[in-house]
Each structure stands twice: as structure tokens, then as C-alpha cells.
Amino acid sequence: MPDRPKTPLLDQVHVPADLKRFSDAQLRQVADELRAETISAVSVTGGHLGAGLGVVELTVALHAVFDAPKDKLIWDVSHQCYPHKIITGRRDRIRTLRQKDGLSGFTKRSESPYDPFGAAHSSTSISAALGFAVARDLGGVTPEGLGDAIAVIGDGSMSAGMAFEAMNNAGHLKKRLIVILNDNEMSIAPPVGALSSYLSRLYAGEPFQEFKAAAKGAVSLLPEPFREGAKRAKEMLKGMAVGGTLFEELGFSYVGPIDGHDMGQLLPVLRTIKARATGPILIHVLTKKGKGYAPAERARDRGHATAKFDVVTGEQKKAPSNAPSYTKVFADALLAHAAQDDKICAVTAAMPDGTGLNLFAERYPSRCFDVGIAEQHGVTFSAGLAAGGLKPFCAMYSTFLQRGYDQVVHDVAIQRLPVRFAIDRAGLVGADGATHAGSYDIAYLANLPGMVVMAPADEAELVHMVATAAAHDEGPIAFRYPRGEGVGVDMPERGEVLEIGKGRMIQQGKRVAILSFGTRLSEVLTACEALAAQGITPTVADARFAKPLDRDLLLKLAADHEALITIEEGAVGGFGSHVAQLLADEGAFDHGLKFRSMVLPDIFVDQATQHDMYAVAGLNAADIRAKVLAVLGIAQIGEKTA
Numbered sequence: 001m002p003d004r005p006k007t008p009l010l011d012q013v014h015v016p017a018d019l020k021r022f023s024d025a026q027l028r029q030v031a032d033e034l035r036a037e038t039i040s041a042v043s044v045t046g047g048h049l050g051a052g053l054g055v056v057e058l059t060v061a062l063h064a065v066f067d068a069p070k071d072k073l074i075w076d077v078s079h080q081c082y083p084h085k086i087i088t089g090r091r092d093r094i095r096t097l098r099q100k101d102g103l104s105g106f107t108k109r110s111e112s113p114y115d116p117f118g119a120a121h122s123s124t125s126i127s128a129a130l131g132f133a134v135a136r137d138l139g140g141v142t143p144e145g146l147g148d149a150i151a152v153i154g155d156g157s158m159s160a161g162m163a164f165e166a167m168n169n170a171g172h173l174k175k176r177l178i179v180i181l182n183d184n185e186m187s188i189a190p191p192v193g194a195l196s197s198y199l200s201r202l203y204a205g206e207p208f209q210e211f212k213a214a215a216k217g218a219v220s221l222l223p224e225p226f227r228e229g230a231k232r233a234k235e236m237l238k239g240m241a242v243g244g245t246l247f248e249e250l251g252f253s254y255v256g257p258i259d260g261h262d263m264g265q266l267l268p269v270l271r272t273i274k275a276r277a278t279g280p281i282l283i284h285v286l287t288k289k290g291k292g293y294a295p296a297e298r299a300r301d302r303g304h305a306t307a308k309f310d311v312v313t314g315e316q317k318k319a320p321s322n323a324p325s326y327t328k329v330f331a332d333a334l335l336a337h338a339a340q341d342d343k344i345c346a347v348t349a350a351m352p353d354g355t356g357l358n359l360f361a362e363r364y365p366s367r368c369f370d371v372g373i374a375e376q377h378g379v380t381f382s383a384g385l386a387a388g389g390l391k392p393f394c395a396m397y398s399t400f401l402q403r404g405y406d407q408v409v410h411d412v413a414i415q416r417l418p419v420r421f422a423i424d425r426a427g428l429v430g431a432d433g434a435t436h437a438g439s440y441d442i443a444y445l446a447n448l449p450g451m452v453v454m455a456p457a458d459e460a461e462l463v464h465m466v467a468t469a470a471a472h473d474e475g476p477i478a479f480r481y482p483r484g485e486g487v488g489v490d491m492p493e494r495g496e497v498l499e500i501g502k503g504r505m506i507q508q509g510k511r512v513a514i515l516s517f518g519t520r521l522s523e524v525l526t527a528c529e530a531l532a533a534q535g536i537t538p539t540v541a542d543a544r545f546a547k548p549l550d551r552d553l554l555l556k557l558a559a560d561h562e563a564l565i566t567i568e569e570g571a572v573g574g575f576g577s578h579v580a581q582l583l584a585d586e587g588a589f590d591h592g593l594k595f596r597s598m599v600l601p602d603i604f605v606d607q608a609t610q611h612d613m614y615a616v617a618g619l620n621a622a623d624i625r626a627k628v629l630a631v632l633g634i635a636q637i638g639e640k641t642a
């Protein structure tokens with residue numbers, strides 16, 4: 001077991017109230033110990049390291065000054081919440097982070113009263129905090145009471161429209177509300193966009209102590225030692241073109257920037273604001289992502305997410321890979337098409353590395369657009385690019401595309417614009433858990449008129465689907481693929497354009513047919529090997545398309561077998577539902593066809609390995625085999641037929 005750091009003061013902190021006994025000097029030491037404990041814990045679990053290290057001092061200061069759980073501390077995205085978890089009664093389980101039956105890697109209401117609001121998708125914290133503030137003032141009731149509402153939001157997350165919708169509303173409502181802008185000049189990748197440049201201009205070249213306190217009276221919110229500097233800063237501000245910060249224009253008092261690693265600044269500012277704030281206030285805190293751990297500070301992503309690692313060397317312990325990831329296969333295939341067709345361009349919403357578009361950006365910088373955390377804009381921007389005659393590949397994680405759904409419907413589908421949706425992280429994703437599961441895209445896309453929806457069974461199929469999407473100019477088209485490695489099949493030299501709406505036969509069998517959509521096909525084939533030992537040979541087909549369906553293939557499978565099973569890595573309402581609808585409409589059930597649809601269960605599956613999550617979902621080879629036996633009425637030893 002790796003050595004645990006010595007943490008004499010932190011050992012005395014079981015709940016945040018324990019911090020109140022400490023002097024400011026001791027709180028500084030608690031922060032140091034908390035940083036060491038965070039590094040130690042993440043070294044054995046892996047996870048989001050850099051963001052948490054950047055807010056260690058802020059976490060201690062907030063909990064020392066405010067009174068959680070009565071005061072509602074809401075972490076945006078909440079990938080920075082590990083230090084918060086350690087000092088809110090979960091230290092004993094911190095080395096179970098992101099594992100099956102362990103602590104979630106994000107805040108979660110069901111996990112602790114100190115997590116008043118769950119998150120994992122970004123830019124929700126100000127809206128939620130404003131809701132708490134209004135509930136407090138209108139006599140709302142929670143078991144812990146309702147005090148201050150404090151949102152901590154990063155500079156990357158601040159770029160999303162939703163954050164500004166909340167600021168706009170909060171400035172209007174004028175409730176006491178505290179927003180802490182944690183500005184580390186980083187998103188997952190270096191942040192992009194005009195807001196990022198604006199934030200940099202707010203503090204460029206000035207010492208932290210010279211607060212730009214709000215022209216509208218925030219100077220009075222500052223503790224004495226800071227007032228003089230603040231007044232000087234205010235004078236300076238008057239001379240600047242901005243005249244006041246954007247946040248002030250939105251109705252917030254603005255305090256900052258302050259050094260988020262200096263408890264000597266954090267504690268007095270927070271105490272004064274707690275004592276005096278009346279309306280909405282934004283505190284601009286400057287931090288370093290990865291602070292205090294050299295390998296994270298040095299890393300390109302500032303230690304945003306890491307595998308397990310050696311604390312001394314920082315070396316990550318990654319399992320060797322046997323096949324390229326789906327992400328890399330997509331990225332390489334897209335590059336090959338982009339080399340032939342200069343109309344191809346690519347859009348990512350703050351996930352260049354995660355979607356593989358970092359490679360595209362390197363090769364074709366003028367045709368690659370990182371729009372920041374702005375999925376709604378990213379989708380409609382892609383629609384505009386398509387309307388303008390380009391061929392945009394809008395690459396987003398399934399779970400984040402949810403945020404741009406109206407744009408998919410209203411701006412893309414209704415106008416039949418040929419946006420190519422490359423949907424990564426489809427299905428269950430593992431350690432990030434339910435918030436990041438790509439469970440719904442088949443259902444929410446396949447119901448849209450004119451939308452083509454594909455899923456590759458393996459990485460070679462993905463290459464064909466990229467080619468198919470590149471060639472498809474008639475309307476929107478989507479292909480979805482999972483997190484992680486492919487299955488290790490031979491790769492085609494170039495992608496082949498698939499016939500829209502046509503599936504393929506994999507093996508001919510009898511009695512039961514299994515129609516797979518996506519990468520469960522390898523589990524189906526494993527199940528078939530086990531069934532072969534029992535003398536059962538199912539027919540297996542790969543649907544390739546959930547929309548449009550291969551009507552001929554479906555009707556043939558229905559006609560030639562006594563049972564048909566569909567399987568997909570998606571929630572109910574997707575592929576299987578569309579198959580059932582078609583078969584019902586065609587009368588295929590009128591003569592006794594047995595039909596089963598294997599989909600994700602109607603629960604949010606908690607984090608575990610992808611394999612274990614699929615076991616919970618009942619979509620692994622053993623479950624498929626059991627389903628085949630059950631539908632054929634062949635009881636397994638110790639089991640009933642279904």
C-alpha cells in the first residue's frame with residue numbers, strides 16, 4: 001500500500017464545523033494536508049486530480065467561513081470536489097472514488113447532505129444556487145435549513161450560455177447570492193473564446209491585492225486591509241475602456257481578482273462578504289489547476305484526469321492497449337476524408353482531445369472549431385456551416401449532446417441540414433458513472449424525421465460509417481461509438497460508403513435470431529460460442545442502422561425464426577422500440593413471433609468498470625445467452641424460463 005501522508009490537523013476534521021476551531025495559520029496547514037491527502041487518494045483510484053488541487057485552499061476557506069450543510073455550496077461540474085468530500089465526512093471512503101459501490105467522482109445528493117446539488121455536466125451551479133437563494137427567501141424548507149447559496153464555477157464552465165442565463169436572472173432578482181469564479185485559465189484544454197480573453201484582461205499586469213472592487217459599492221464589502229488597494233483599483237478602472245466589469249453590468253458586485261491559494265486573502269474576503277453581502281456578488285479567484293503537484297502542474301492538461309499513478313514520479317499506470325480506441329479510429333478516418341475534401345470541417349465543444357479532434361486541429365487549424373463548453377451553439381453553428389455549403393462533423397459525447405437537443409431538432413433536423421454527428425462515449429462509460437452515460441441518443445435521434453442513425457459493431461465498421469457520413473449530403477446523419485478500445489479487427493485501407501438503411505448478416509442459424517445494433521455484437525458472438533456447446537446456433541445480424549431500419553432484413557429474420565432478440569447500448573425507446581414498431585405494423589407478431597429487446601435498464605447505473613456496468617444492465621454475453629435460452633424455453637440449471 002502506498003505511504004499515506006501525515007495529516008495531524010486534517011485527522012481532526014470529520015465535518016466542516018471542526019475547521020472553526022482552527023486559527024488561520026492552522027487552516028493553512030489543513031490545506032497543505034488536504035492537498036497531500038487528495039494526491040494520495042487519487043494516486044490509487046485515478047480520476048480528476050488537477051481541478052481539485054486548484055481549489056484546496058478555496059475549499060478549506062469556504063468550509064471554515066460558511067456553515068454547510070445549511071449554507072449550500074454548489075460545485076460546478078464538481079470534478080473538483082474530492083477535497084470537499086474529504087472534509088465533509090467521506091475521508092474514510094475516499095479511496096473508493098469512481099469505483100463500483102464507492103464514492104461518486106462528482107457531488108451527489110444521495111451521497112451526503114454536504115452535496116446539496118449533484119453535477120457533472122457543466123455550468124449549472126449558478127442556476128441551482130439561485131434556486132436555493134430564492135427558496136430561502138420564500139420560506140422553502142430543507143432538512144438542513146437554508147442559508148447562503150454559493151456557486152463555485154470555473155472559467156471554462158463560465159463560457160456556457162446557461163451560466164449567463166443564470167447571471168442575467170440573478171442580476172434581476174437581486175437576491176443575496178455568492179458566485180465564485182474559479183479562474184485557472186484552463187478548461188480541459190486551454191480555454192478558448194472571447195470571454196477567456198476578457199477574464200485575462202481583468203487582471204493582466206496587476207498585483208492581486210489591487211482589487212477591482214465594484215464601482216457600485218463592493219469596496220464596502222472588502223475587509224479593511226484591502227480597501228485602500230480596492231479604491232485605487234476603482235480609480236484605475238474608471239480610466240479603463242471597460243468602465244466596469246461585465247459582471248457588474250449584469251447586476252453583480254464584483255470583487256477580485258484575489259489569489260485563490262492565499263488564505264490570507266481568501267479568509268478575510270469570504271468573512272467580510274458573509275457579514276455584509278446583500279445582493280448577488282461575484283468573487284473572482286485566480287488559481288492554478290494542478291497546484292502543488294509538480295507532475296500535474298507540468299502536464300498539458302494540468303492533471304485534469306489521470307489514471308492511477310506513482311506519487312513520487314507522477315508516472316501513470318495505464319493498461320497496455322490491444323486495439324486503437326474508437327476515438328482515434330474516428331479521428332484518423334476523418335483526417336483521411338478531410339485530405340480529399342476541403343469542405344469537411346469539425347466542431348468540438350471544449351473536448352478536442354476527448355473527441356480526437358485535436359489531431360484535426362493540428363492538421364487543419366482553419367477548419368476545426370473549438371467553441372468552448374457550448375453544445376447548443378456548437379450544434380447550431382454546425383447547422384450554419386452546413387447551410388453555408390460546408391460538411392461539418394459535429395463531434396460530441398453522447399451525454400453532452402443532450403444539452404443541444406433542441407438545436408438538433410429545430411436547427412438541424414427540421415431544416416434537413418447535412419450535419420454529421422460523431423457521437424463519442426455512446427453507452428455506459430465506466431468511472432464517470434450515470435451522469436456521463438450515453439444512454440439516450442438512439443432514442444432522441446431515431447425519432448426525428450429524416451435523421452440517419454448508425455452504430456458500428458467494431459472499429460472497422462466505424463471507418464465505413466465515417467465514409468458514409470462524409471458522403472451523405474441529403475440531410476443529418478449520426479454515428480455513435482463507445483468509450484475505449486475497439487475489438488482488434490483488421491482495418492480497411494479506406495472506408496466504404498454503406499448503403500443507407502441496410503444491415504448485414506453475420507451468421508446464419510436457426511430458431512432464434514439476434515439483431516445487434518452497435519458494439520454489443522462481440523458479446524453476442526461470445527454468447528453464441530457458449531450456446532454452440534449446447535447445440536444452439538442463433539442467426540446473428542448487424543443492423544448498422546437504427547434509422548432507417550432495414551425492413552427487408554427484419555421481415556426475413558421474423559419470418560425465418562421463432563424468436564427475435566434485439567440488443568443495443570441504449571435506453572428503451574431506441575433501436576429495439578423502432579424494430580418492434582415496424583414488426584407490429586407489418587403484422588409480424590400476428591403469427592406468434594417471440595420478440596425480446598435487450599436495452600439499458602430503467603435505472604441510472606452507478607459507476608464501475610464498463611464491463612461491470614453492463615453486467616448490472618444485463619447486456620453482457622452471459623445475459624444474452626440466458627435470454628436466448630429463456631426465449632426458447634430451455635431452462636438453465638437452477639433457473640426458471642422467462
Ligand SMILES: Cc1ncc(C[n+]2csc(CCOP(=O)(O)OP(=O)(O)O)c2C)c(N)n1
Nearest residue numbers: 051120121122154155156157186187188350
Ligand atoms: C456540458 C458539458 N460539456 C463538457 C463537459 C466536459 N468538461 C468537464 S470539465 C470541463 C472543463 C471545465 O473547465 P473549468 O470550468 O474551467 O474547470 P477546471 O477544470 O479548469 O477547474 C469540461 C469541458 C462537461 N462536464 N459538461
Ligand SMILES: CC(=O)[C@@H](O)[C@H](O)COP(=O)(O)O
Nearest residue numbers: 077079120305354425432483
Ligand atoms: C468531468 C468531465 O466531464 C470530463 O473530464 C470527463 O470525465 C471526460 O471523460 P473521458 O475520460 O471519457 O474523456
Ligand SMILES: [Mg+2]
Nearest residue numbers: 154155156186
Ligand atoms: Mg478552468
